[in-house]
Amino acid sequence: MSxxxxxxxxxxxxxxxxxxxxxxxxxxxxxxxxxxxxxxxxAPRDGLTLHESDNRVEIDRANHALEMARNGHRVxxxxxxxxxxxxxxxAVFEALEAGPAEWRNLDIRVLPGITAMLAAAxxxxxxxxxxxxxxxxSDNLKPWALIEKRLRLAAEADFAMAFYNPxxxxxxxxxxxALDVLKEVCEPGRLIIFARAVSxxxxxxxxxxxxxxxxxxxxxxxxxxxxxxxxxxxxRDSAPIVYTPRSVAV
Amino acid sequence: MSxxxxxxxxxxxxxxxxxxxxxxxxxxxxxxxxxxxxxxxxAPRDGLTLHESDNRVEIDRANHALEMARNGHRVxxxxxxxxxxxxxxxAVFEALEAGPAEWRNLDIRVLPGITAMLAAAxxxxxxxxxxxxxxxxSDNLKPWALIEKRLRLAAEADFAMAFYNPxxxxxxxxxxxALDVLKEVCEPGRLIIFARAVSxxxxxxxxxxxxxxxxxxxxxxxxxxxxxxxxxxxxRDSAPIVYTPRSVAV
Numbered sequence: 063m064s065x066x067x068x069x070x071x072x073x074x075x076x077x078x079x080x081x082x083x084x085x086x087x088x089x090x091x092x093x094x095x096x097x098x099x100x101x102x103x104x105a106p107r108d109g110l111t112l113h114e115s116d117n118r119v120e121i122d123r124a125n126h127a128l129e130m131a132r133n134g135h136r137v138x139x140x141x142x143x144x145x146x147x148x149x150x151x152x153a154v155f156e157a158l159e160a161g162p163a164e165w166r167n168l169d170i171r172v173l174p175g176i177t178a179m180l181a182a183a184x185x186x187x188x189x190x191x192x193x194x195x196x197x198x199x200s201d202n203l204k205p206w207a208l209i210e211k212r213l214r215l216a217a218e219a220d221f222a223m224a225f226y227n228p229x230x231x232x233x234x235x236x237x238x239x240a241l242d243v244l245k246e247v248c249e250p251g252r253l254i255i256f257a258r259a260v261s262x263x264x265x266x267x268x269x270x271x272x273x274x275x276x277x278x279x280x281x282x283x284x285x286x287x288x289x290x291x292x293x294x295x296x297x298r299d300s301a302p303i304v305y306t307p308r309s310v311a312v
Numbered sequence: 313m314s315x316x317x318x319x320x321x322x323x324x325x326x327x328x329x330x331x332x333x334x335x336x337x338x339x340x341x342x343x344x345x346x347x348x349x350x351x352x353x354x355a356p357r358d359g360l361t362l363h364e365s366d367n368r369v370e371i372d373r374a375n376h377a378l379e380m381a382r383n384g385h386r387v388x389x390x391x392x393x394x395x396x397x398x399x400x401x402x403a404v405f406e407a408l409e410a411g412p413a414e415w416r417n418l419d420i421r422v423l424p425g426i427t428a429m430l431a432a433a434x435x436x437x438x439x440x441x442x443x444x445x446x447x448x449x450s451d452n453l454k455p456w457a458l459i460e461k462r463l464r465l466a467a468e469a470d471f472a473m474a475f476y477n478p479x480x481x482x483x484x485x486x487x488x489x490a491l492d493v494l495k496e497v498c499e500p501g502r503l504i505i506f507a508r509a510v511s512x513x514x515x516x517x518x519x520x521x522x523x524x525x526x527x528x529x530x531x532x533x534x535x536x537x538x539x540x541x542x543x544x545x546x547x548r549d550s551a552p553i554v555y556t557p558r559s560v561a562v
Contacts, residue, residue: 078336081426083328120558146433148558152441155555159546166548172434176331176424183396184422191402193462195445195471204560212443212469219465220458221445296409298416305405308370308398310454 065131067168069151071144071175072103076261079176087138087173095127096140096150104140118202120150124157128165144177148198148226178285179224182257185267187296187303189255189287192310194222199229199236206236210243217247222293222306225286229277237286238277244288248272253289253304256280269295269304315381317418319401321394321425322353326511329426337388337423345377346390346400354390368452370400374407378415394427398448398476428535429474432507435517437546437553439505439537442560444472449479449486456486460493467497472543472556475536479527487536488527494538498522503539503554506530519545519554 068087073079088094094104098114106112115123127137141149151172158165183190195216201209216223229237244252250273258266258281268279272288280286292310296303318337323329338344344354348364356362365373377387391399401422408415433440445466451459466473479487494502500523508516508531518529522538530536539556546553 073331076333078333079331079424081323081329081331083326086328144430144434146430146438146440148441151434151438152555152558155437155441155544155546155553156557158553159544166546167550170553172438174329174426174430174434176426177430180394180396180424180427184394184401184424187405188396188401188422190396190446191398191405193445193447195443195466195469196440197443203558208470208560212471215465215469216445219445219462219469221462294405294409296405296416300417303405303408303420305402307406308402308453310458 064169065134065136067127067131067137067139067154067170068173069139069141069145069154070173071141071149071177072100073176074143074178074181074261075259079181079261081173081175084173084175090136091138092135093130093137094140095123095137100140100142120153121157124150124154125161127154128157128161128168131168132164141175144175145172146174147177147196178226178260179287181260182255182285182287185257185260186255186269186287188305189253189289189293190222190224191306191308192222192290192292194224196224196226198226199240200227200233201236209240213240213243214247217244220290222290223288225288227282228280228284228286230282237280241275241277244272249291252291253293253295255287255304256284257287258284260285267301269302314419315384315386317377317381317387317389317404317420318423319389319391319395319404320423321391321399321427322350323426324393324428324431324511325509329431329511331423331425334423334425340386341388342385343380343387344390345373345387350390350392370403371407374400374404375411377404378407378411378418381418382414391425394425395422396424397427397446428476428510429537431510432505432535432537435507435510436505436519436537438555439503439539439543440472440474441556441558442472442540442542444474446474446476448476449490450477450483451486459490463490463493464497467494470540472540473538475538477532478530478534478536480532487530491525491527494522499541503543503545505537505554506534507537508534510535517551519552
């Protein structure tokens, strides 16, 4: 039997956000590979081996998946969200490019998923309803100066923004610096959404003006959305709605 | 019975990319509202009224959905892709904000979907695997000068880019102007992906260097992805893989 690798997105947490396409691949797999909490979302069954690995070993994990596929296994590499957005797909292709020539012609597919910023945006209303950008705030794999440059240019372009990995225990300072940059270049009433663990039991949403945003409002399970200058708040008896209109006046 | 409005994304075309969450809402609905081709994706059944409307009447459609919900209907507004990305969610909230006060406290939810750029990226590899932006190239609702400003700043920030609505019969010129801007500010080998009708029977992907990109390669069913300066191509016997590495060297 010929092996394959599928890199599948499981969405932000709720099984109702896993696509039928991803589910079909998981059902056909012999092996599941991924970061511990994502692999634990897969139900064990006979004939399926679950390979959990820790964070920051993405290339080892990718090599393992590719080598198993070459040996005839049907491997699903699981990511949360969408595998192509700050997740495992790029890592698998980095490993593929650096690896043995025989890997190149493996059957490899990427299956899209519901990425965290779109799940968070849906909960808040439609803050990404106009042009926007997505920035990974971790400086593990790029210099902080590049992150800061992108923040300033994104603000100048008046994009709405989504920040992935805003803050972690090993990087406690970066998000505060990002907020300082925003406070320098955006008006104090700019709307900021802190969306934590969307679609899980721990979900929490908070909307504040930029002037009131503080670093502790984000942690490693938070996606931060920043409105453009056009983003609006609709007050209601229940949670407010935040949206960015489709039009920009001339 | 109390009414509600759900704004649901149907993904790019293949039913295997419709989330179970969206499917559950459709199964519970009394009314489906949307642009003709999206409503036609919903199977008719007893007790379900399908309301098809033409393009460019988004606010009328939103008003209709909100008013039906106020009258006790369970309404699903269908978008392709994700409803929060250049689709119906912002239109519904524009209508809500401008409409009668009683609409404000309706039960309104947005259900995320697989947006076109992520479905296209998955097919190509992982071109959006690092920081990126999404720009609607239609100047129906914003001045062309703003689009051009955003293109230049996005290139300066070295974002990968996704272009929605690159070209239509009523706007034949804009995409050519966008390509001219890119050719001015990016190197000629910059990778461009034309992804047409991803996940449908008409799917077609084409990868070219910027120097060879021409306006006719896009139409209204195409999403265009532009790599960053770091984006790489892996040649294979089958279709090449395009991906953007996770790291940027200092």
